[in-house]
Amino acid sequence: xxxxxxxxxxxxxxFMKNVAMLMIAQTVIKIxxxxxxxxxxxxxxxxxxxxxxxxxxxxxxSLLLTLSSVGIPTVISKLVSERTSxxxxxxxxxxxxxxxxxxxxxxxFFSLVLFFGAELIAxxxxxxxxxxxxxxxxxxxxxxxxxxAVLRGYFAGLR
Numbered sequence: 001x002x003x004x005x006x007x008x009x010x011x012x013x014x015f016m017k018n019v020a021m022l023m024i025a026q027t028v029i030k031i032x033x034x035x036x037x038x039x040x041x042x043x044x045x046x047x048x049x050x051x052x053x054x055x056x057x058x059x060x061x062s063l064l065l066t067l068s069s070v071g072i073p074t075v076i077s078k079l080v081s082e083r084t085s086x087x088x089x090x091x092x093x094x095x096x097x098x099x100x101x102x103x104x105x106x107x108x109f110f111s112l113v114l115f116f117g118a119e120l121i122a123x124x125x126x127x128x129x130x131x132x133x134x135x136x137x138x139x140x141x142x143x144x145x146x147x148x149a150v151l152r153g154y155f156a157g158l159r
Contacts, residue, residue, distance in 0.1 A: 014071060015103045025074045033059050034054040048114065050148070052127065052132050053130050053134055054066045056126055056128055056134075057113065057122075057131045057134030057135045057138060058134070058138065059107050060114070060121055060126070060131075060135060061114065061135065061138040061141070063138070064110045064113070064114055065110075065141070065145055066140055068103070068106050068107050068108065068109075068142050068145070069103070069107070069142075069145050070148045071075075072103055072146070072149035072150055073149050073150075073152045073153035073156060074153065075153065076095065076099050076149075076150055076153025076154055076156075076157060077153040077154070077156040077157040078157065079092075079095045079099075079157065079159025080095055080096065080153070080154055080156075080158060081094045081156075081157040081158075083095060083157075084126045084158060085120050086127065087134075090134070092154075092157065092158070095152070095154075096154040099150050099153075099154075100122055100147060100150045100151075100154075101144045103150050104143065104146065106146055106152075107142050107143035107144070107145065107147060108143050108148030110143075110146075111140055111141075111142045111143045112139075112141045114116055114135055114138070114139035114141070115135075115139040115140075118132045118133075118135035118136045118139070119132050121135060122135060
């Protein structure tokens with residue numbers, strides 16, 4: 001009985017540490033985004049027009065980013081933790097390798113769609129041709145975020 005209480009307390013402490021780390025990471029990301037935004041707005045010649053272009057392009061980027069990486073860390077974490085809890089470390093690693101390949105390919109697909117479809121999206125859908133370059137610049141990030149979501153899920157599952 002005492003061992004179960006100790007395990008429960010350790011899981012609770014570990015969970016709280018993970019929550020705290022995620023909160024700190026999100027806070028740092030928001031602060032860096034704010035600083036980046038301040039810098040980019042104050043660049044000579046960029047101003048309100050450039051900020052408007054960036055905002056419009058960012059909306060399309062964030063939609064494709066969400067489609068390529070939403071829920072990945074949670075699912076991978078659950079699958080990996082199930083495997084490691086029964087002692088199947090090879091199975092957990094196999095889940096990691098397979099999901100990394102799949103979601104990196106999905107990220108590459110959406111990156112390519114955004115990069116090569118930037119002109120079509122900018123001119124036909126958004127009616128702002130100058131957004132094309134913003135979309136092209138943001139497109140590679142989709143692949144990296146999808147892959148990093150798998151990594152985040154894998155390491156959370158091992159924990």
